Amino acid sequence: MSAVNPSLETVRDGASADAPRAAEAGLAWWADAIIYQIYPRSFADANGDGIGDLPGITSRLPYLKRLGVDALWLSPFYKSPQADAGYDVADYRVVDPLFGTLEDFDRLLHEAHGLGIKVIVDLVPNHTSDEHAWFRAALQSPPGSAERARYLFRDGRGENGELPPNNWQSVFGGAAWSRAPGDRHWYLHLFDGKQPDLNWDNPQVRAEFEDVLRFWLDRGVDGFRVDVAHGLVKDSELPDAEQRKENRVLVGPMWDQDGVHEIYRAWHRILDQYPGERMMVAEAWVTPQERLTHYIRSDEMQQAFNFDYLLLENWDAGTFKSVIDASLSLAAEVSATTTWVTSNHDVVRAPSRYGLSRPGAHPKGIDAAGEQPNEALGLRRARALALLTLALPGSAYIYQGEELGLPEHTTLEARYRQDPMFIRTHGADIGRDGCRVPLPWRADAPSLGFGPGDRSWLPQPATYAHYTVDRQEGVAGSTLELYRQMLRLRREHALGKGQLRWVDTDRDLLVFDNGDVRVLINFGTQTRALPAGGQILLSSEPLKEPSKLPGNTAAWLTGSCPSSS
Template sequence: MALNDQTTGQEWWRHAVTYQIYPRSFADANGDGVGDMLGITTRLPYLRDLGVDAIWISPFYTSPQHDHGYDVADYCDVDPLFGTLADADAMISKAHALGLKVIVDLVPNHSSTEHAWFQAALAAAPGSPERARYIFRDSPEGAPEGTPPNNWMSVFGGLAWTQVPDGQWYLHLFDSSQPDFDWRNPEVGDMFVDVLRFWLDRGADGFRVDVAHGLFKEASLRDHTNEDATEPTADVPMVDRALRDEPMWDQPEVHDVYRRWHRVLAEYDGDRMFVAEAWTQTPESMARYIRPDEFSQAFNFAWLLAPWSASAFSDVITDTMDAVGIVGGSPTWVLSNHDVIRHVTRYGGGEVGLARAKAATMTMLALPGSAYLYQGEELGLPEVDVADEFRTDPFFIRTGEGGRDGCRVPIPWSGTTAPYGFGPGSDQPWIPQPDDWATLTVEAEESDEESTLAFYRQALAARRTFATTAGDDVEMLDLGTDVLAFRRGPVTVVLNCGIDAVRLPAGDVLLASGPVDGKLPANTAVWLS
């Protein structure tokens, strides 16, 4: 049974496990090699049986797909690549019938260059109301021809400014096909309230808000002063968040937007929620997004960014709980998503990486708050080394390096060769699948009691027995330098990040991520009662 306010007396999202669906790569119903709405709908029973409470669906709006849907041309329709608005309605209805909540992705920082507003801006003159919806600026006075308005760089590499034929420039903190809105223009805020209502009226239970920290920029659009690095950090590539001068991110005015949105959501029944993708620089700045009149939650990327280290994990838990406690917020935990290297690979790959991934997941699931899973992690999927000719991530296209395609390879459902039941037919999907994934299909793992899928189902079922009743207090325990241990209510959690087995404290084993016999092996976690 899904967690909800009727069964627990709490808002459903506070302790929910949410499964992220990347539509292109989840399930293909029509055989074109790209996932779609009908594919999602037909696979919803699998997610119910997995034991999650909600699904978050990455953008499926009308889009030229330069950034795979994060470049939105129409926020109130479904791209034909994925189906129709009726298909989306049917998907939401089926999810609700199965006890699953539905969170849709909202992209308010920028639109597509093909959005009607931006096309009107290009057709209008400098200084026009049409251009005022975006951030158009002239070159600095007296500067050489071709000088952009400031020194900001795109997260995807290169300048954050593109010049149009009349000489003005428009800001795009991401790809040049994704112009940033000017949120100082009230028309922008009004439009997005209409978008919220459109999807709330269709049954959406919540929103994941893309680049929630980026809507407002310092009004002066001044140069930033970082001397050692000129590219701003945001969601990709995400590295060390040392304190930086960032006039393009996390400005105080964003909080007024979310207070307004909070009031809109409060008009609807069913504990509608929204969660922020806010890459902030400190736990305290993250916590500001989840004050009682703003977001329900914010993604806790510190857990995802932590290395395989007991002390690092301990610091993240302590800092997170302290920060959310200040505002009475609800923590979140996540290890993978569509923007980062899958955690099996981040933790070393192979058997060691998989063992660590399972142990970290089990530790995360025992913590208070909600957890977010990324499609395919329940199968133990590793990052794929995608050949350059198949890479379509704009980060790779702009820089020739890296990119996020490796975590977006379509997931395998059945069979022994590609496309592994991803869709009908025998052709490879939009990103080719590896030849060695036959043992990682849902079909193969469902028949294996020792599979990663079986482990996830057991862990989610066991979590459900205490998630809403164990309380939100976490007592950290000292069991050695390489051991993370804590107690939450009746459950003691021990994670061995070292290389030697360690003695377990007293208690009955509720669940373990690997074999346990009196001692806890390296790269293994256990729940004790």
């Protein structure tokens, strides 16, 4: 069921290198799909409690259809105490009452499918909530019991077991171990203390998640986004080891162990048993990039997020060209498609990142005490980046609000913050709340149209009134209309199924052809000439002179490419 990669041709110093060309008939739906990430608690609130819900999402499906997306990815909506905004799951088969009911989910799925939109749900297999029935049973059972064997319990060190079993640290700050009350055992949690890690060497754990997959596949979901896909299997010795960063990615004996691939091969076989094309996409933070291809081999997952592209910290043509080249070439080696991403619920929003003095930097959140981004410049660069990203062969993910140009909430007060990253580090890491603020729909409505009342689980900044859907709908040049045009033209010109051919690159200018479209992005500040004879299909900013491309601007042209002349 693996997709075949759209062909790649790159031109370097006059020489060309061709990757295998895929017949369009061989492409699975996800190969060139635009997949829209919905963070349910922040998308649309139907009942006025200040938290987004499944009926709210269903009510906005016509908006998403008009935007032009092919599929939705829903972040967790399962039963949860919400210690980590739903990524601490207490029951994988139950919808949390905050978000509605299982019937609400079935209605959403049915209506989305009726509009031709597929639905992917989030799966969180690395850990459960500490309120999951399994973990409650583990705490009530003695060391060495079958109940504890589902998790990673170990004896503590020291004379009385008072020290953690090793020196591992939580991603969210502090030790990665918490002590079980009343005995020498400690349990591992690579994230929050309320998120105990499962033991994936235990056959019961593997059988349980295979059943969870079938539960949602039987309901008709089209796929799964697999959370922390690189973390399920740990070095069995659990050795002392410092987590360190390489290429901005955490590495160590708790990450990217080869044993995870046996799990995904088993899951692949389950998906193959269902009619239609079902898929999985890996959230796998790995380095070097070659390791990512292991997750998208023909008998494992179908996609993996391209975090090398997301994590780019420079705003120049050469940096982007290098990562694009490597991404397409590596995906081609395993006959998969590249999955482009520039924002999600875990990182500062792109318009704010690219408005910083070091454009593209990845701070762990931004608050009022930190550098405030240049909002106008950041939005200009984010719009140009969108034209680049959506012109590349492969699939792309859009995080809710990207189509509005939403910036980060950079002045959110500490008293409102709920991210365990902020709480566990006592504010040293600002956390991810700033990119999770509820969406603005109507400028003159309470909660900016997020719900029927004025409640929202995180306060919206006053500036969001300038980004509402109703202020952008039908307005020429608005970011929303730009995205609608981009997605329509991308489909019409089959860019996701296309072939990339580099034309020119210098420090500031990146130019390539994809089919009959020439793509140009000017990373610099000086105006650059556009090719003669080309017809402008779309530009990220209005062009005062049709023959010139201003700085921090991108354009799509046709009629000027060798393939169309």
